[in-house]
Amino acid sequence: MRHIISILLENEPGALSRVVGLFSQRNFNIETLNVAPTEDPSLSRLTVTTIGDDRVIEQITKHLNKLIDVVKLVDLTEGNHIERELMLVKVKALGAARDEVKRTVDIFRAQIVDVTPSLYTVQITGDAAKLDAFLQAMAPVGILEVARTGVSGIARGDKVLSL
Amino acid sequence: MELLSGADMIARFLQDEGVEYIYGYPGGAALHIYDALFRQDKVKHILVRHEQAATHAADGYARASGKPGVVLVTSGPGATNAVTGIATAYMDSIPMVVLCGQVMSHLIGEDAFQETDIVGVTRPIVKHSFSIRHPSEIPEVLKKAFYLASTGRPGPVVVDIPKDMTAPTERYEYVYPKKVKLRSYNPVTRGHTGQIKKAVELMLKAKRPVFYTGGGVVTGKASEGLTDLVKKLGFPITTTLMGIGAYPQSDYQSLGWLGMHGSYESNMAMHHADLIIAIGARFDDRVTNNTSKFCPTAKIIHVDVDPSSISKTVRADVPIVGPADSVISEMISLVQGHPITHPEALKEWWEKIDGWRAEREGKLYEPSKPGEALKSQEVVEALCRITRGEAFVTTDVGQHQMFAAQYYKFDKPNRLITSGGLGTMGFGFPAAMGIKQNFPDDDVVCVTGEGSFQMMMQELSTCKQYGVGVKILNLNNASLGMVRQWQDLNYKSRHAHSYMESLPDFHLLIEAYGFTAITVNTMEELEPALERAFADKHELVFLDVKVDPFEHVYPMQVPLGSMRDMLLSKTERT
Numbered sequence A: 001m002r003h004i005i006s007i008l009l010e011n012e013p014g015a016l017s018r019v020v021g022l023f024s025q026r027n028f029n030i031e032t033l034n035v036a037p038t039e040d041p042s043l044s045r046l047t048v049t050t051i052g053d054d055r056v057i058e059q060i061t062k063h064l065n066k067l068i069d070v071v072k073l074v075d076l077t078e079g080n081h082i083e084r085e086l087m088l089v090k091v092k093a094l095g096a097a098r099d100e101v102k103r104t105v106d107i108f109r110a111q112i113v114d115v116t117p118s119l120y121t122v123q124i125t126g127d128a129a130k131l132d133a134f135l136q137a138m139a140p141v142g143i144l145e146v147a148r149t150g151v152s153g154i155a156r157g158d159k160v161l162s163l
Numbered sequence B: 001m002e003l004l005s006g007a008d009m010i011a012r013f014l015q016d017e018g019v020e021y022i023y024g025y026p027g028g029a030a031l032h033i034y035d036a037l038f039r040q041d042k043v044k045h046i047l048v049r050h051e052q053a054a055t056h057a058a059d060g061y062a063r064a065s066g067k068p069g070v071v072l073v074t075s076g077p078g079a080t081n082a083v084t085g086i087a088t089a090y091m092d093s094i095p096m097v098v099l100c101g102q103v104m105s106h107l108i109g110e111d112a113f114q115e116t117d118i119v120g121v122t123r124p125i126v127k128h129s130f131s132i133r134h135p136s137e138i139p140e141v142l143k144k145a146f147y148l149a150s151t152g153r154p155g156p157v158v159v160d161i162p163k164d165m166t167a168p169t170e171r172y173e174y175v176y177p178k179k180v181k182l183r184s185y186n187p188v189t190r191g192h193t194g195q196i197k198k199a200v201e202l203m204l205k206a207k208r209p210v211f212y213t214g215g216g217v218v219t220g221k222a223s224e225g226l227t228d229l230v231k232k233l234g235f236p237i238t239t240t241l242m243g244i245g246a247y248p249q250s251d252y253q254s255l256g257w258l259g260m261h262g263s264y265e266s267n268m269a270m271h272h273a274d275l276i277i278a279i280g281a282r283f284d285d286r287v288t289n290n291t292s293k294f295c296p297t298a299k300i301i302h303v304d305v306d307p308s309s310i311s312k313t314v315r316a317d318v319p320i321v322g323p324a325d326s327v328i329s330e331m332i333s334l335v336q337g338h339p340i341t342h343p344e345a346l347k348e349w350w351e352k353i354d355g356w357r358a359e360r361e362g363k364l365y366e367p368s369k370p371g372e373a374l375k376s377q378e379v380v381e382a383l384c385r386i387t388r389g390e391a392f393v394t395t396d397v398g399q400h401q402m403f404a405a406q407y408y409k410f411d412k413p414n415r416l417i418t419s420g421g422l423g424t425m426g427f428g429f430p431a432a433m434g435i436k437q438n439f440p441d442d443d444v445v446c447v448t449g450e451g452s453f454q455m456m457m458q459e460l461s462t463c464k465q466y467g468v469g470v471k472i473l474n475l476n477n478a479s480l481g482m483v484r485q486w487q488d489l490n491y492k493s494r495h496a497h498s499y500m501e502s503l504p505d506f507h508l509l510i511e512a513y514g515f516t517a518i519t520v521n522t523m524e525e526l527e528p529a530l531e532r533a534f535a536d537k538h539e540l541v542f543l544d545v546k547v548d549p550f551e552h553v554y555p556m557q558v559p560l561g562s563m564r565d566m567l568l569s570k571t572e573r574t
């Protein structure tokens, strides 16, 4: 099963490499990885999506917790949560396809953020499945470039990941 | 308040931390630190002959004393030479602090002379690492390093120190930090009471229980409690290689150690048990054999201070995260006054175990006949007799290691000092050196093989410099015996590079350093040679004992089998 693990990490040199190194060292898999500082400059928030059975996920969270730089973590998929990813896509937009692309962009509530005579640059946010669906819809038209941020997420309701 | 240079802060901190010995080797990036050490005399620096030996010596010191071992090396090759010893300490959870010189900070990343990203290189084999970014950080970072290395599940910590951080011209305030806090690191101090209760209920109700305890009991200083608990319950106990001596092996309830080359009765008991009480052990593959066939009828209680050790390879029914000593003492108070539910079943269980013991009694190996080469097993038995089972025994890796662990009987923890997790040839001799310096009045003997000894024999020179009176028992089978055994079993005796041609004349070699060497070929020579070797506690003596090169280590678990699937000799299997 796919899990989204969010981690509060000491904002220290080498901390990120310890997390990433752990995944390769122990043969755990990383689907996406997203990291940025938080409102507290001493902490980064890192979100990783990974796939594994319960046993593997238990090992992943235990080993992450063991890293000295990991201050706190939560497996968001254990409860209700909001998952978002941002993607920028350059698609061909020529002739009849130009309108078709625009329509699809609207259907997906995406935005065209840059235009040239031959292509559109589209910005879209949503969960990973929505982004995948958009790419599928665009495939016949011609996808030129994709930039995805990787999944970020947060728990629904009162639950807060903080110190 | 005092103003000190970074280098002086390091020397001062080590004093304030109570460090007695530091093992190291100088070089450019570490020279300010060396100069600071030179100008004080509280912390004694031991100059080894190879940085790997520094880490093993510090490791041996740490295992025997329970205090963190300290190493100082220079950047680049100095640091990379230390890597094997860091990995060895990591695999066996040994507290160690390794101070590495580094090139000047403005040169980092430029492939400067003797620059290695040692923090990067050691990342997977340390508990944590630090890079010093300003001299004023030094006291606090060092305190954190010692704190991390020695608490929770211990392990090595690397501190990378760019040369400019130790420059004598720059001085900063020095205060010894008595305590440090890391917001992300809070090792558990006790187990969950509810879980401990559940475990004790299972223990009291068990019909075929076995204690299976490991290095965590030794490093967690919980041997006394363990012995008390096991005695109170009257259960059998087997330990891992790393856990040897945590419970006295000469006691009736001890089944010896378990796993690949563990005792027949240990492995049989594990396989047939209905309850396994694992404490400070990690269900390593050298213990469990095939995990899918592991202990089919047993419920498993698993106590470990490291949560990631629990249910890693084998699912625990009652997991308890906590340090061995406090969990054990809680167990003792719960067991107190509560008799076991099935004393008759336990009695039957012991009868069964005694049956397994009797099956192998007198059949463990075939002693040599007059005129034949000595067997390593009988040499170790003689060693145990002569030293009354009281020596510190370090080993290298190979058949001799297994023989030492099987035939020396250990009644105390920390007496068998061996590289269990990494299996590092070359570990034994420097480790013995580190121990001897701290226990000068004890017998310290390194049981080694001619293959392993040659990996670290340059340390004879260190022993000469500091007058370190260790004994070296070379079980010389003129081959990489353990490799050869596998080749006999799995490669139709094609001995690819497992022989040792052109061995040195060990006698001459040892004498070149001014030490005594004794060659032993026969049974008649053996005991007198051992007596002679141990006559003077402060003299290094090397015994070159020629042993049978064809001997195998048994029992030996059959690959992919269960615990009870074992070869018992060249001709018998379960």
Ligand SMILES: Cc1ncc(C[n+]2csc(CCOP(=O)(O)OP(=O)(O)O)c2C)c(N)n1
Pocket (backbone or CB within 6 Å): B396, B397, B398, B399, B400, B401, B423, B424, B425, B426, B448, B449, B450, B451, B452, B453, B475, B477, B479, B480, B481, B482, B483
């Ligand atoms: C550094 C290192 N290299 C290789 C090995 C693989 N290995 C394990 S046992 C062994 C043979 C050891 O020979 P020796 O020290 O003579 O011991 P013996 O088995 O003959 O008693 C080897 C090569 C190892 N454990 N460590």
Ligand SMILES: [Mg+2]
Pocket (backbone or CB within 6 Å): B398, B449, B450, B451, B475, B476, B477, B478, B479, B480, B481
């Ligand atoms: Mg040998």
